[in-house]
Amino acid sequence: MTGKEGRPATPGPAPGPEEAVRDGLGEAPLTVGQAVRSAEAVLDDVLDAGLRRARQTDPVYARDVVCRVTAFARRGGKRLRTAFAWCGWQAAGGSGDALPVLRTGAALELLQVCALVHDDVMDGSLMRRGGPAMHVDFARQFPAGRTTGSPDSFGRSAAVLAGDLALAWADDLLTETALGSVHGTRLYQEWRATRGEMVAGQYRDIHAQAAGVSGLDEAVAIATLKSARYTVERPLALGATLAGADEHTLDALRSAGRSAGLAFQLRDDLLGAFGDPVLTGKPAGEDLRTRKLTYLLAVALTLAEDSGDADAAAVLAPGGGNRSARTVERMRSALVRTGACSAVEAKIADLVVTSLRHFARTGASPQVRREFAALVERAAGPAPRLSEEKR
Numbered sequence: 001m002t003g004k005e006g007r008p009a010t011p012g013p014a015p016g017p018e019e020a021v022r023d024g025l026g027e028a029p030l031t032v033g034q035a036v037r038s039a040e041a042v043l044d045d046v047l048d049a050g051l052r053r054a055r056q057t058d059p060v061y062a063r064d065v066v067c068r069v070t071a072f073a074r075r076g077g078k079r080l081r082t083a084f085a086w087c088g089w090q091a092a093g094g095s096g097d098a099l100p101v102l103r104t105g106a107a108l109e110l111l112q113v114c115a116l117v118h119d120d121v122m123d124g125s126l127m128r129r130g131g132p133a134m135h136v137d138f139a140r141q142f143p144a145g146r147t148t149g150s151p152d153s154f155g156r157s158a159a160v161l162a163g164d165l166a167l168a169w170a171d172d173l174l175t176e177t178a179l180g181s182v183h184g185t186r187l188y189q190e191w192r193a194t195r196g197e198m199v200a201g202q203y204r205d206i207h208a209q210a211a212g213v214s215g216l217d218e219a220v221a222i223a224t225l226k227s228a229r230y231t232v233e234r235p236l237a238l239g240a241t242l243a244g245a246d247e248h249t250l251d252a253l254r255s256a257g258r259s260a261g262l263a264f265q266l267r268d269d270l271l272g273a274f275g276d277p278v279l280t281g282k283p284a285g286e287d288l289r290t291r292k293l294t295y296l297l298a299v300a301l302t303l304a305e306d307s308g309d310a311d312a313a314a315v316l317a318p319g320g321g322n323r324s325a326r327t328v329e330r331m332r333s334a335l336v337r338t339g340a341c342s343a344v345e346a347k348i349a350d351l352v353v354t355s356l357r358h359f360a361r362t363g364a365s366p367q368v369r370r371e372f373a374a375l376v377e378r379a380a381g382p383a384p385r386l387s388e389e390k391r
Contacts, residue, residue, distance in 0.1 A: 030098065032371045035086040036079045038098075039105035046106055047073055050169055064141070068134060069162050073113050075129045080264070080379055081108035081235040084257065087372045088239030091364040092249050101242045103177045104187070108235055110170035115198060115230075117163035121156050122206055125286055127277070135159035186241045194234040201226025208293040212318030219298040220262075227268070228261025232379070249362050256358035256372075263351035263380040266344050269296040273332060274341075285328045291318060295347075300340030312338050352380050 030038065047070040054062035082105030089101040119125070120133040127133060132140070139155030174191050178184035204222045207213075236253040237245075245253070272287040273296060287294055297316060304312035312334035315327065323331065335341055359372050 030086075032083050032086055032375060035098070035102065035105070036082050039082045039086075039102040039109070040079070042099070042102050043073065043106040043109055046110070046169060046173055064138075065158065065162050065165065068137065069113065069165055072117070072129070072134060072162075073109060073166070075131065077109070077112065077129060078379075079105075079109065080231060080375070081105065081112060083375050084232050084235040085239035087368065087375060088236035088241075088245075088253055089243050090239075090368045091236075091253060091359065091362040091372070092240035092243035092245035094239070094243035100177050100181050101239050103173055104238050104242065105235075107170045107174040107177070107191075108238070110166050110173065111195070111198070113166035114163040114170065115202075117159050117166065119202065121159050121163075122202070123286070123290060123292070133159075134162055138162075181242060183241050183244055187238065190234060190238050190241055194230060194238070197225050197234070198230045201230065205292070209290065213293055214298055214301050214316075214318055216295070216298045216302060219293050219295045222293065223262055223265040223295055224258065227265035228258050230261075231264055232261035233257030252358050252361035256355045256362075259351045259355035259358065260376045260379060263348045263355065263376070266295055266348050266351070267380050269294040270341065270344060273335060285325075285332070288328045288331045289323050291323060296335060296340055296344050299343050300335045300338045303338040303340055303343070304334065307338065309334075309338060348380050352376055 051062060051066050051070055054066040082102075085101055085105045085108060089098070094101065116128055117134045120128055121135050125133050126136055131137075135152075135155040135158070137155070138158040139151040142151045142154055175188070178188045178191070181187060201222060201224075204218070205226055208218055208222060233254050234257070236257040237250055240250055240253050269287070272294070273285060275284055277284050286292075287297075291297075301313060301316045303309075304316060315330045315334050355376055356369075356373055360369060364372070
């Protein structure tokens, strides 16, 4: 290849991941899976840039904190929020440059990092995404006897900072995207609501634990704020907003997202009680051990009281601090015996049908509707296997 005067052309810089993503989009619409992979390439670019800046700021901070955050963000997760943002964009007729919605998906993944790291600190969880939770990993940096303070205290404090960093990166990325979009104001409003609801849901969660609340209404409120809106409803709306969606489309997507998000949380409740840690990436029974208020537990307690099952009502009732392994097993048995597991499965199925019905109101193409249905099915299933002694 030569220049205008016959001299060898000087090659320009290699395109970065974002440029490569933009060049690879072409005119053909991406599938959800392709969109998620493209958003991950954007996320990689953001993480690499953050690590470079951190090394210029301070090498110890870069090594200890930023490397952990980037590794955690790359370690997996279902990328559901990115996928639903893409579905929202397509359902609203999104076309042309898809990079803004991919960047928004990457911002949602960073927000999820913040949420998970902080949630694990508050719950005292030991595992996440198949590895040690962030605060546990930090604590191992200073084993007992090799630090002047408590390794656990150091781990929790450092993890809070790591979560804050992920939130800052998420905000930076979303703000840059909004500033470059004609729909930036509406995009930012959706993002602001997302963050506020996430914090509100987390607070309602720890408040319910502290207050020993067990009501169904409280459980639904927590699930809606902490998961349904944050996981599905707002990502759908964020994607649709970038496509300039009208109010009818946004209303249909929000309704679809709220139902699908609740189905996702109810499935997560079941997996939290009965799931295989190898598949879920976190210990089974964690919510039962801490007696976290979930829809599953609230339904079981209601059914136990209505049927006069005093043993089930007693073992599921609030109070008593963290449960022993034996008590957790008794709680599992009570969840099955009262019929709560079957009731929650039926509720999940109903919510999935409702979600798909609302999504159809957007007028999305059959292909987009099929991809959304597959995504909802993935989020809402599969059911955990219950051993024979628990049936």
